[in-house]
Amino acid sequence: MTNEAGRQLTNEAEELVLKQLKKSFKIVKIQGAQWKETNDKCNPLIQSLLNLAEQHSCCQKACQAGSNPVVQRFPDLPGKLNSSLLHSMELVMMQLRENMHSLQEAQKKVSRQYNNSMEVYNRHQTILGLDRVLRRSPTCPAISDMLEWLADLAKIFAQQLALRNIHLDKIRYEDEDAIKSLLAQFKDETITNYLQGNILKMGFFLEGE
Structure with missing residues (x-):
């Protein structure tokens, strides 16, 4: 193979x-925006869940306080309020689980894109050579950098999804601290910050087709 033919094969592989x-x-950029939109929808839901849990706690205390004049006058009221509050909390949890499904779909698509890029790279890495993999310019980051960013993003999406699921599974309606921890987790913007930071480095590269 001539040097010219070799260069042509390398250029084609790089392209x-x-x-x-x-x-x-x-695609990852779109999924990042989808993640943020869905995640942001969860914050008011979790705050609503916290408010309901506080009301539930007050209701429980009222039930235990036999001397409470309202309870004495309307003995069935705390039980009815409790049932209503528990039903409302169940509805909120259903909405949160639906949103978790959307977050999982975003995470799967990001992971798929990392796998797709690695598959194409592995098919051509021998032809590419180390110099092309490490080469970068003002308008194009190095292939090695972009693969690393994709790997980081796939890992971060998976970690953030797992943490949200763990906190959600720990929810008990009488445990306000667990709900507060869940709210703090959903306010974590690690994905948005990492994605925006790297997309800025790829402005010229991502323009056009």
Whole structure:
């Protein structure tokens, strides 16, 4: 094979890998926005759950306080309020679980894009050579950098999803601290911050087709 033919094969391999990386990052960017939109919907739901839990706690205390004049006058009232509050909390939990499904879908799509890019890279890495993999310019980050960013994003999405699921599974309606911890977890913007930071480095690369 002549040097010219070798260079042509290397250029073609580089073009294919960069094309896949561009496609992957565009999809990841969309999924990042979808994640943020869905995640932001959860915050008022969790705050509502916390408010309901506080009311539930007050109701429980009222039930235990036999001397409470309202309870003495309307003995069935605390039980009815409790049932209503528990029903409302169940509805909120259902909405949260639906949103978790959307977050999981975003996480799966990000992971798929990392796998797709790695598959194309692995098919062409021998032809590419180390110099092309490490080469970067003002308009195009290095292939090695972009693969690393995709790997980090796939890992971060998976971690953040797992943490939200863990906190959600710990929820007990009488445990206000657990609900507060869940709220803090959903306010974590690690994904948004990491994604925005790296997308800024890829402005020129992601423009156009």
